[in-house]
Amino acid sequence: QVQLQESGPGLVKPSETLSLTCSVFWGSVSTGIHYWSWIRQPPGKRLEWIGYIYYSGTTKYNPSLKSRATISQDTSKNQFSLSLTSVTAADTAVYYCARLTGYFHFDLWGQGNLVTVSS
Amino acid sequence: QSDLTQPASVSGSPGQSITFSCTGTSSDIGGFDYVSWYQQHPGKVPKLIIFDVSNRPSGVPNRFSGSKSGNTASLTISGLQSEDEADYYCISYTSSDTLVFGSGTKVTVL
Numbered sequence: 001q002v003q004l005q006e007s008g009p010g011l012v013k014p015s016e017t018l019s020l021t022c023s024v025f026w027g028s029v030s031t032g033i034h035y036w037s038w039i040r041q042p043p044g045k046r047l048e049w050i051g052y053i054y055y056s057g058t059t060k061y062n063p064s065l066k067s068r069a070t071i072s073q074d075t076s077k078n079q080f081s082l083s084l085t086s087v088t089a090a091d092t093a094v095y096y097c098a099r100l101t102g103y104f105h106f107d108l109w110g111q112g113n114l115v116t117v118s119s
Numbered sequence: 120q121s122d123l124t125q126p127a128s129v130s131g132s133p134g135q136s137i138t139f140s141c142t143g144t145s146s147d148i149g150g151f152d153y154v155s156w157y158q159q160h161p162g163k164v165p166k167l168i169i170f171d172v173s174n175r176p177s178g179v180p181n182r183f184s185g186s187k188s189g190n191t192a193s194l195t196i197s198g199l200q201s202e203d204e205a206d207y208y209c210i211s212y213t214s215s216d217t218l219v220f221g222s223g224t225k226v227t228v229l
Binding site: 037046049052062063064100101103104106107109111112 | 157164165170218221222223
C-alpha cells in the first residue's frame with residue numbers, strides 16, 4: 001500500500017526558507033496517473049492548498065502565496081519537495097504532502113510535519 | 120481566487136440528518152464536477168469521504184452523501200453519530216487548473 005512521509009526541520013527562522021520533502025513508499029511519482037501536492041494547516045485554522053506537481057514537471061500554486069512556493073521532484077529518489085521562501089510566523093503550520101488523483105481529489109495523505117517559524 | 124464558503128458550525132442530535140453547504144463560483148464548483156469532501160478529527164489527518172460531487176470511497180458509510188446545484192455543493196450526514204463530530208472541508212477544482220478549499224465546518228453532535 002502506497003504511503004507518504006514528510007521530512008524536514010521543525011523550526012525555521014523568520015525570513016529564511018522552509019524546505020520539506022515527501023517520500024513516496026511502495027508507489028511511484030513518475031506514473032503519470034497522479035499529481036503530488038502540498039497542503040498546510042496553521043494551528044487551529046483551516047486547510048490551505050499550496051500547490052501540486054505532475055510527473056512531467058508541470059506545477060501549479062495557490063496565488064495567495066505570491067510566488068514564494070516552489071515544488072520540485074526527484075524521480076530517482078521517488079520524492080517531491082516544497083520550498084517556501086521568506087517565511088514569517090504566519091507560515092507556522094502542519095504541512096501535509098498528499099496524492100491528488102486525475103479527478104482532483106486527495107486520496108492519500110502523509111501524517112503531517114509541524115513547522116514552527118520563530119527566532 | 121477566494122475560498123469556498125462554508126458555515127462555521129452545524130449541530131444536530133444523534134440520529135438526525137444535517138446538511139451543510141459549500142458555495143463557490145462558476146469558475147470552480149459551478150463549472151466542474153470535481154468537488155470533494157474531507158472529514159478531519161482533532162489532531163488527525165483529513166480523510167476523503169466524498170469525491171466527484173457524490174461518490175463515496177470504499178469504506179465510507181452510506182450515511183454520508185453529496186450533491187451539487189449550480190455554484191453550491193452540499194454534504195448530508197444522515198443518522199448522525201457521535202463519531203461524526205469533526206471538521207469538514209470541501210475542495211473544488213478551478214478553471215485556472217488550481218484547487219480551492221472551503222473555510223471548514225465544525226459539526227457538533229449534541
